[in-house]
Amino acid sequence: MKRIYDKTLLERYIRQFGIDALFESDMRPYMSLFSYDRGECICNNGDVMEYFYFNVKGKLKIYTLMENGKSLLLRFNKPLSILGEVEFLSGYRVKCNVDSLNEALLIGIRMEDIHKYAGNDPTFLKYVIQCLGYKLYTISNTTSINLLFPLEKRFASYMISIASDETTLQRQNEIKTSNMIEMATLLGTSYRHLNRVMRELADQGIISKKNGNISILDYTRLKEMAGGLLYE
Amino acid sequence: MKRIYDKTLLERYIRQFGIDALFESDMRPYMSLFSYDRGECICNNGDVMEYFYFNVKGKLKIYTLMENGKSLLLRFNKPLSILGEVEFLSGYRVKCNVDSLNEALLIGIRMEDIHKYAGNDPTFLKYVIQCLGYKLYTISNTTSINLLFPLEKRFASYMISIASDETTLQRQNEIKTSNMIEMATLLGTSYRHLNRVMRELADQGIISKKNGNISILDYTRLKEMAGGLLYE
DNA sequence: ACAAACATAGGACATATGTCCCACAATTCC
DNA sequence: GGAATTGTGGGACATATGTCCTATGTTTGT
Numbered sequence A, B: 001m002k003r004i005y006d007k008t009l010l011e012r013y014i015r016q017f018g019i020d021a022l023f024e025s026d027m028r029p030y031m032s033l034f035s036y037d038r039g040e041c042i043c044n045n046g047d048v049m050e051y052f053y054f055n056v057k058g059k060l061k062i063y064t065l066m067e068n069g070k071s072l073l074l075r076f077n078k079p080l081s082i083l084g085e086v087e088f089l090s091g092y093r094v095k096c097n098v099d100s101l102n103e104a105l106l107i108g109i110r111m112e113d114i115h116k117y118a119g120n121d122p123t124f125l126k127y128v129i130q131c132l133g134y135k136l137y138t139i140s141n142t143t144s145i146n147l148l149f150p151l152e153k154r155f156a157s158y159m160i161s162i163a164s165d166e167t168t169l170q171r172q173n174e175i176k177t178s179n180m181i182e183m184a185t186l187l188g189t190s191y192r193h194l195n196r197v198m199r200e201l202a203d204q205g206i207i208s209k210k211n212g213n214i215s216i217l218d219y220t221r222l223k224e225m226a227g228g229l230l231y232e
Numbered sequence C: 001a002c003a004a005a006c007a008t009a010g011g012a013c014a015t016a017t018g019t020c021c022c023a024c025a026a027t028t029c030c
Numbered sequence D: 001g002g003a004a005t006t007g008t009g010g011g012a013c014a015t016a017t018g019t020c021c022t023a024t025g026t027t028t029g030t
Helices: A007-017 A085-090 A111-118 A122-148 A151-163 A180-186 A191-203 A219-226 B007-017 B085-090 B111-118 B122-148 B151-163 B180-186 B191-203 B219-226
Strands: A002-004 A031-036 A041-043 A051-057 A060-065 A071-077 A081-083 A097-100 A104-110 A174-176 A207-210 A213-216 B002-004 B031-036 B041-043 B051-057 B060-065 B071-077 B081-083 B097-100 B104-110 B174-176 B207-210 B213-216
Touching: A007 A031, A007 A051, A007 A104, A051 A111, A060 B122, A071 A122, A071 A180, A071 B122, A081 A122, A085 A111, A085 A122, A085 B122, A104 A111, A122 A151, A122 B060, A122 B071, A122 B085, A122 B122, A151 A191, A151 A213, A151 A219, A180 A191, A191 A207, B007 B031, B007 B051, B007 B104, B051 B111, B071 B122, B071 B151, B071 B180, B081 B122, B085 B111, B085 B122, B104 B111, B122 B151, B151 B191, B151 B213, B151 B219, B180 B191, B191 B207
Parallel strands: none
Antiparallel strands: A002 A031, A031 A104, A041 A097, A051 A081, A051 A104, A060 A071, A060 A097, A174 A213, A207 A213, B002 B031, B031 B104, B041 B097, B051 B081, B051 B104, B060 B071, B060 B097, B174 B213, B207 B213
């Protein structure tokens, strides 16, 4: 973790995501910009959260780590999203682990400052509620899906959801898989099993794997296989 | 569901849980008291939430129901807790099903009213954030354990949770199982498998099944088996 | 360039869980 | 009372998934 003393960059991100509009007063004086390297840990189970963060660049991995060493990915976190909103009012210690997956930039505000200057700011509080509501909803959804459907269906629906990119509004038929292991944990399964299921789909001519990319060959059958499931 | 026109009772619960202290203005004029019977449904997937609720008596069961009929228990909800906080700001439809497990009492405030009179009330908003944070935390915990541990553990924790009755504050060692099939779906498994696992526990002398009731014979070992997971 | 670390691919086997089926007891319906 | 329905208990087998291990290609660090 490095602090970046670049007011211009900070300002650019505030503008880009409209972060100033989330507060009724100007919080800029209390904001710092931090950068994290690929794979760097942002916080761990048991930590006391010193900052409230806005993730403005990079993908974060949020996961639990159990006593027996098993871990489960809870979600990925992409800009714009927040970190520390649970701890902000409760004062609890952190319960999850958060790692940066690539180079990430976070805007941090000290917990004392956010308490002092935004602790009674309805605009900000409502934003936090929305974020929390969204997180609660998605995790409930994922939980059910993970437990109730076999990987084949989950994989199919996952593929469809990332293939239809909301930004371009057009379907990508080629998906670059940054990392199979990451994908496996996201789907709540083992790498081995994901591999097995993917090969079955490949054998059936529904997808194909080529130099690390997955191509959708038969979108119709893939959609059929997902059977209405939606990962959000 | 019956509306109860008993101002004294309403006032008693407001006092008992300090509900008036959660708002900066007096919300009593907008509160109604509702009672639900054992097993009665409070809301369903797809409903529009008309009220924001405080659960002041009774245990609620919160679960999802998928299109294919499968369902999964998300959590139990005991006083004091709230319902409708996700819908309150987002306007989303309800995504879960909520049933009352025993006789329950809820204080309801119409969504319009809570928007109008508490939508910018920092005290209330902060309370909502705390509740959401707590829910997010517990569901994250449950999710991980659900996915990382076998039914045996889930069953054990389920037993422990319903055996400790909040009203009597004393442990029931005999649990009447209204319906095994329902219990299986709640735990996200098949009846067959639940049966199998229960027999294993019975063989180990941890529980016993007699004329439709489950008795806990060895609470300590049962708790051990649950391994810290609590459906709270 | 070479070693080390990592990603991909998959065999062999164990375990958790699901599906299908049947038997029997309890409850409800005429 | 007898038939029909429903809940319970469990055998046999199939499927989904995990664990462990091995091999090979690919990237990275020095």
